[in-house]
Structure formats: C-alpha cells, structure tokens
Amino acid sequence: MAGGGEAGFDDATAPSGGFRKGAFGVSGSGDTSGFGGLVRVEPGGAVALHSTDRPYGGWFDEVTDALIDAVGQATYDAAVLRVLVDRGEITYFVAREHLLTLARALRDDEALRFELCSSVSGVDYLDSGGPAADATRPRLHVVLHLTSMTYRRRIRLELAVTAEDPHVPSVTGIYPTADWHERETFDMFGIVFDGHPALTRILMPDDWDGHPQRKDYPLGGVPVEYHGATIPPPDTRRAYR
Amino acid sequence: MSTVYNEADPYAGSRETTEGRVYTVTGGDWDLTFADPHDEDRLVVNMGPQHPSTHGVLRLVLDLEGETVTKARVVIGYLHTGIEKNTEYRNWVQGTTFVTRMDYLSPLFNEAGYCLAVEKLLGIEAPQRAQTIRVLVMELNRIASHLVALATFGMEMGALTGMTNGFREREMVLDVLEEITGLRMNHAYIRPGGLAQDLPEGAVESVRDLLKILPKRVADFHRLLTGQPIWQNRLKDAGYLDVTGCVALGVTGPILRAAGLPWDLRKVEPYLGYETYDFEVPTADTSDAWGRYLVRMAEVNESLKIVAQALDRLEPGPVMVEDRKIAWPAQLSLGADGMGNSLDHVRNIMGQSMESLIHHFKLVTEGFRVPAGQVYVPIESPRGELGFHVVSDGGTRPWRVHVRDPSFVNLQATAAMSEGGMIADVIAAIASIDPVMGGVDR
Numbered sequence: 001m002a003g004g005g006e007a008g009f010d011d012a013t014a015p016s017g018g019f020r021k022g023a024f025g026v027s028g029s030g031d032t033s034g035f036g037g038l039v040r041v042e043p044g045g046a047v048a049l050h051s052t053d054r055p056y057g058g059w060f061d062e063v064t065d066a067l068i069d070a071v072g073q074a075t076y077d078a079a080v081l082r083v084l085v086d087r088g089e090i091t092y093f094v095a096r097e098h099l100l101t102l103a104r105a106l107r108d109d110e111a112l113r114f115e116l117c118s119s120v121s122g123v124d125y126l127d128s129g130g131p132a133a134d135a136t137r138p139r140l141h142v143v144l145h146l147t148s149m150t151y152r153r154r155i156r157l158e159l160a161v162t163a164e165d166p167h168v169p170s171v172t173g174i175y176p177t178a179d180w181h182e183r184e185t186f187d188m189f190g191i192v193f194d195g196h197p198a199l200t201r202i203l204m205p206d207d208w209d210g211h212p213q214r215k216d217y218p219l220g221g222v223p224v225e226y227h228g229a230t231i232p233p234p235d236t237r238r239a240y241r
Numbered sequence: 242m243s244t245v246y247n248e249a250d251p252y253a254g255s256r257e258t259t260e261g262r263v264y265t266v267t268g269g270d271w272d273l274t275f276a277d278p279h280d281e282d283r284l285v286v287n288m289g290p291q292h293p294s295t296h297g298v299l300r301l302v303l304d305l306e307g308e309t310v311t312k313a314r315v316v317i318g319y320l321h322t323g324i325e326k327n328t329e330y331r332n333w334v335q336g337t338t339f340v341t342r343m344d345y346l347s348p349l350f351n352e353a354g355y356c357l358a359v360e361k362l363l364g365i366e367a368p369q370r371a372q373t374i375r376v377l378v379m380e381l382n383r384i385a386s387h388l389v390a391l392a393t394f395g396m397e398m399g400a401l402t403g404m405t406n407g408f409r410e411r412e413m414v415l416d417v418l419e420e421i422t423g424l425r426m427n428h429a430y431i432r433p434g435g436l437a438q439d440l441p442e443g444a445v446e447s448v449r450d451l452l453k454i455l456p457k458r459v460a461d462f463h464r465l466l467t468g469q470p471i472w473q474n475r476l477k478d479a480g481y482l483d484v485t486g487c488v489a490l491g492v493t494g495p496i497l498r499a500a501g502l503p504w505d506l507r508k509v510e511p512y513l514g515y516e517t518y519d520f521e522v523p524t525a526d527t528s529d530a531w532g533r534y535l536v537r538m539a540e541v542n543e544s545l546k547i548v549a550q551a552l553d554r555l556e557p558g559p560v561m562v563e564d565r566k567i568a569w570p571a572q573l574s575l576g577a578d579g580m581g582n583s584l585d586h587v588r589n590i591m592g593q594s595m596e597s598l599i600h601h602f603k604l605v606t607e608g609f610r611v612p613a614g615q616v617y618v619p620i621e622s623p624r625g626e627l628g629f630h631v632v633s634d635g636g637t638r639p640w641r642v643h644v645r646d647p648s649f650v651n652l653q654a655t656a657a658m659s660e661g662g663m664i665a666d667v668i669a670a671i672a673s674i675d676p677v678m679g680g681v682d683r
Contacts, residue, residue: 035599035600035603035604035607042613045613045634046613046632046633046634046635046640048613048614086614086615087361087362087364087614087616089615089616089617091615115488116488116491116493117491118491118617118619118626118628118645119617119628119630119643119645121630121643121645122643123615123632123640123641123643124641125640128634128640129613129634129635143615143630143643145617145628145630145645149488149502149504149509152509152510154617154619156615156617175489175491176489176490176491177489177490177491177492177650177653178491179653180649180650180652180653181650184649188325201318202317202318203317203318203321203682203683204318204321205318212323212326213325213326213641234330235330
C-alpha cells in the first residue's frame with residue numbers, strides 16, 4: 001500500500017481543483033534549488049477525496065460485508081459516505097447522524113466485535129492545501145480507532161464537521177473509554193460531543209479561551225531583550241512547507 | 242479569570258460604604274458547602290497535585306464516608322506541555338526529540354512508535370540491524386520502566402527498601418542506555434529510517450554484564466517483597482478490575498494481563514520482528530494490584546530473555562536506510578573533545594561536490610517530505626497500547642501527531658478501581674496503574 005496517498009492521482013485523472021507547487025514555483029523564500037521536488041496537491045489537500053473501489057482486499061471486504069449485514073444496506077449507504085484503503089488501513093467516512101448505529105453494530109455484532117475503542121482524536125484540516133475549507137469540505141475531523149480483540153483487526157471511523165456547527169454524537173454510551181478522549185478532543189479542537197456525561201476541559205485550565213490545536217489558534221512569540229526584538233510565533237517564521 | 246462577587250455570593254458578604262462596596266471575604270467553610278443532614282460523615286478530601294503518593298502531579302478528589310471512598314475524581318493536566326502541537330512546527334526528524342519527552346519512563350517506546358508511524362507513511366522499513374537494536378534498547382527500557390513502577394509501588398505502600406533497590410537497579414540499566422545512546426533519558430536515538438548511530442564499541446559487553454547481574458537482582462526483589470505478609474495484604478483484592486471492565490475502559494498492558502487476558506501487541510500484532518523472538522506473555526487471574534505486581538515482575542524476566550536473543554542475532558550492517566533523501570546525513574564519532582560529527586565525514590561532505598553540500602544542507606534545514614495520508618501505529622509500551630496517529634499533508638512537517646498514551650487511558654479506571662473501597666487501597670490502585678504524568682498530559 002506504499003504511496004497509496006497518491007493513488008488515482010495524475011494529470012489525466014486529477015479531479016478539478018488540484019494543483020502543483022514547489023520546484024521553481026517557490027513562495028516565501030528565494031530557494032530555487034528544487035530540493036523539495038514537485039509537489040502535487042490533491043483537491044482535498046491532505047484529505048484524500050477519492051474512494052477506494054471494491055474489492056478492498058484482505059479482511060476489509062469481510063468486515064464491510066458484515067457491517068452491511070448488521071445495519072442493512074440502506075442504513076450503510078446513508079451512513080458511510082466513502083471508504084478509503086490506504087497503507088494497509090481502512091477508513092470509513094461516516095455521517096454523524098449514523099455514528100452511534102454504526103458503532104453499536106461494530107461493537108456488538110459477532111462477525112465484527114470491535115470491543116476496544118483505542119483512540120478518539122481530532123484533526124484540523126484548515127488550509128491543508130487545496131481550496132479553502134467550506135461547508136461541503138468541513139475542516140474539523142473526528143477520528144475513531146476501533147480494535148477488534150477477537151479478530152485482531154483495526155479500523156478507522158472518520159467524521160467531518162464545520163467550525164460553526166462542531167457537534168458530534170458522543171460514543172461514551174457504547175465505549176466508556178471514550179470519556180477522556182472526547183474531553184481532550186473538545187479541549188483541543190472545540191468539537192462538542194452531544195450526550196457526553198461531563199464535557200469539560202481536561203488538559204487546559206477550565207477558564208482557558210480558545211482551542212489550542214486548531215490551526216488558526218493564535219500562537220505567541222517570545223520577546224528577547226535586544227532592541228525590543230521578538231522571536232516570531234512558530235507559524236509565522238520563515239519555513240519550508 | 243476574575244471572580245465576580247455579588248450579594249448572592251455565599252463566600253463574600255458586602256455592604257455599601259462611602260468608599261464603595263466593601264466585601265467581607267471569609268475562608269471557605271466546608272461544613273456550609275457540604276452540609277448534608279442525612280450524611281454527616283461525608284468528607285471531601287483533595288489529594289495532590291503535589292502528594293508523594295500520586296505519581297507526580299496527579300490530583301485526586303475523594304468523597305469519603307469514614308474510610309470508605311464513595312467517589313473518586315481524577316484531575317489531570319498539570320503537566321500539559323503541548324508536545325502534540327509542537328511537533329506540527331518542526332520537521333519530521335525533530336519530532337523524535339519531542340515525543341521522547343512525553344512518557345519519560347519509556348522514551349524509547351515513544352521514539353519507536355513515532356518512527357514506525359513515519360516509516361509507514363513513507364513506505365520504508367529500517368534495516369535489519371536497526372530493527373534488532375531497536376528491540377534491544379526498547380526491552381532494556383521496559384526493564385528500567387518496570388523497575389521504577391515496582392520501586393514507586395514499594396514507596397507508596399511504605400516499603401522504602403523496595404524503592405531504593407528498584408531505583409538502584411534501574412540506574413544500572415540507564416547506565417547501559419547512556420553508553421549506547423549518549424543520554425540516560427530523552428535519547429532521540431531512534432530516528433525515522435533507522436537509528437542515530439550504531440552501537441558503540443563495548444556496548445554489547447556492557448549489556449551482557451547487565452544480563453548477568455539483573456536476574457539475581459530480580460530474585461532479590463522477590464525475596465524482599467513477594468513473600469512478605471504485609472506486602473501481600475496491602476495488594477491483594479485492592480484496585481479490582483476484571484477483563485470486562487478493562488476493555489470497556491480501554492485499559493491495556495499489565496493491568497489487562499493481570500485480569501487474565503494475554504493481550505500483548507508484541508504477540509498479537511507483531512512489529513520489528515517480535516514474532517521471531519521466544520518469550521512468554523505473563524498473566525495473572527486475580528484482577529487486582531497483587532496480580533499487576535506479579536505480572537510486571539515476570540515481564541522483567543521475559544524482557545531479559547528478549548535482550549539476550551537480540552544480542553545473539555546482531556549482524557553487522559547499516560543502521561539507517563540507504564535512501565540519501567531520507568537518511569540523516571550526520572555521522573557521530575568520539576573525538577578528543579567528546580562526541581561530535583566525525584571529522585572524516587565532514588571532510589567527505591565538504592570535499593565531494595557543491596551539490597552534495599547543498600543536499601546535506603537542505604536535508605538538515607528543510608527536511609524530507611512525507612506523502613499525504615494518515616496512519617495509526619500501535620506498539621506495546623510498558624504501560625499498554627501506545628498508539629501514534631500521524632497525519633501528513635505531504636509537507637516537511639507533520640500535519641498532526643496524536644498520541645494514544647496508555648497512562649492517559651488507564652488512569653480513567655481509577656474510579657472503577659477505588660470507589661467502594663478503603664482510602665488506603667486508592668494508593669495501591671493508583672500505584673498498580675503506574676501512570677506517568679508526562680504521558681498522561683503530554
């Protein structure tokens with residue numbers, strides 16, 4: 001699966017919106033060495049927008065079929081927006097209205113048995129290349145990693161919400177371990193997990209403003225005692241991207 | 242945050258004067274706050290965040306009825322350092338030096354997990370010798386980490402000799418790690434693509450010497466504590482959590498194995514060739530602090546077995562990938578003034594060609610690019626499943642690094658382990674979880 005991130009992307013098949021950068025099209029520095037090579041940015045930026053076609057290979061098909069059996073084809077079609085197989089891992093992009101239905105089936109169905117929720121976290125894809133995020137391409141993602149201890153399989157569920165409506169149903173009723181994970185994701189990304197028993201900050205102080213791991217969270221510079229100079233915040237320093 | 246007082250504020254009565262409003266602030270009266278006519282024995286005790294029995298800066302808020310804990314709340318965040326955010330503003334190689342500082346008792350596991358994730362994103366694999374040395378240093382690190390877990394366990398239960406012995410033995414392991422990596426902790430030794438440098442001369446002999454001494458010391462530890470009636474009575478039935486509870490709360494590592502499930506990622510999802518090593522997964526069936534103590538003791542012996550096997554299969558070879566677009570271009574050697582870049586290597590770079598100098602400079606300042614995508618790589622740290630969710634946007638820096646730290650998840654089980662028990666057992670329960678706050682708060 002190596003290099004799968006670029007699967008299906010070349011000039012002939014590139015979906016509209018993708019573009020190239022790098023090499024001699026530099027910006028922000030006088031670097032024309034071409035060291036970084038030519039970087040092709042997919043239309044979704046860091047988010048691969050394409051969907052993998054069946055068969056997915058390996059046990060991925062088995063799990064997908066079992067999931068369809070468990071929730072029904074109609075619900076599956078509505079719940080799973082697309083499926084991506086990349087680097088030997090499978091990701092189901094899920095509509096938030098159906099997250100709990102899917103999670104319950106994934107945990108309880110005897111052909112699935114994803115008993116353990118390894119991790120819940122967030123990713124902010126603001127300005128990750130490609131066109132700016134909008135309502136059709138929400139920037140805030142919630143990522144759940146589920147583990148089946150029975151079958152020794154791992155899958156990933158991913159949801160996307162906008163910063164204006166950052167509501168996601170809480171899976172704490174299905175996976176109690178998600179309690180602190182969801183509090184951390186709320187703390188760091190401002191994603192609100194509806195139905196969580198006590199969604200409060202966990203790592204930052206209770207009266208903190210803002211959500212530090214959002215990409216537009218303002219970072220501080222460091223003042224130095226030399227002619228009033230300041231070391232600029234890390235996101236505004238000159239750097240290679 | 243400024244507190245807004247008003248007349249309804251029970252803690253600060255006020256009256257108007259010609260100088261303005263004057264408040265009368267009195268100390269918090271717990272009787273008034275928590276007065277409950279039906280339940281006069283209820284007492285709220287705040288323990289930590291600077292309490293010697295709370296493993297660093299963990300804060301516990303306990304509701305007590307007599308000596309019985311009715312509610313245990315865990316407050317964390319006192320050691321939050323924003324490591325995940327920091328990695329987003331450094332290049333991929335620099336990430337190693339950040340993640341190694343999270344769970345400071347198992348730095349090499351943090352490095353290995355991070356590097357395996359980056360390598361999976363890149364689609365590369367470290368050379369065989371590098372993989373074997375990674376296993377070697379990780380298992381040494383597991384021994385050191387378990388020794389601290391056992392030492393602090395002893396300290397918190399009042400067996401101070403256990404503490405001094407455990408830390409003494411751990412220091413011997415750290416001496417060997419220092420000889421190999423240059424530092425006792427926070428090594429930054431494992432790098433994407435391989436290792437910072439090969440084993441130095443004499444390191445193999447040092448490890449072999451350690452392997453001769455440690456089994457005897459582990460046996461001494463058993464003689465000191467395992468048969469002791471006080472030790473047994475403090476630990477047995479304390480902090481009970483069965484398999485169902487563990488899985489629901491996401492608890493992994495020695496706690497889950499002490500509940501009877503032989504779930505060890507080195508066996509069930511092998512990485513770095515663990516499937517080729519001969520070792521057992523120790524379990525217990527007691528689901529309590531006693532079982533966790535025994536499991537950790539047994540795991541030290543299993544790690545010693547793995548270290549011995551890793552030494553035997555060390556073959557000469559490179560410890561960094563061949564690809565010069567990824568491999569870190571430094572080469573360290575011991576000079577008259579200490580460890581530094583090898584002079585031969587510097588002469589080689591400076592003398593070769595302008596292009597090779599540029600390449601060297603660019604790889605160090607700009608770093609390599611990693612194809613866009615995301616991976617989740619779990620490894621078995623001394624405390625359980627250490628997972629790295631790493632996202633790349635195709636650039637020279639990670640877009641997001643999320644660490645599923647086992648201490649963070651396991652600590653959620655505190656309430657389930659301690660509520661309904663005695664207050665003294667809370668200490669046993671926390672000690673048996675072995676949380677490392679650097680990893681919990683990151």
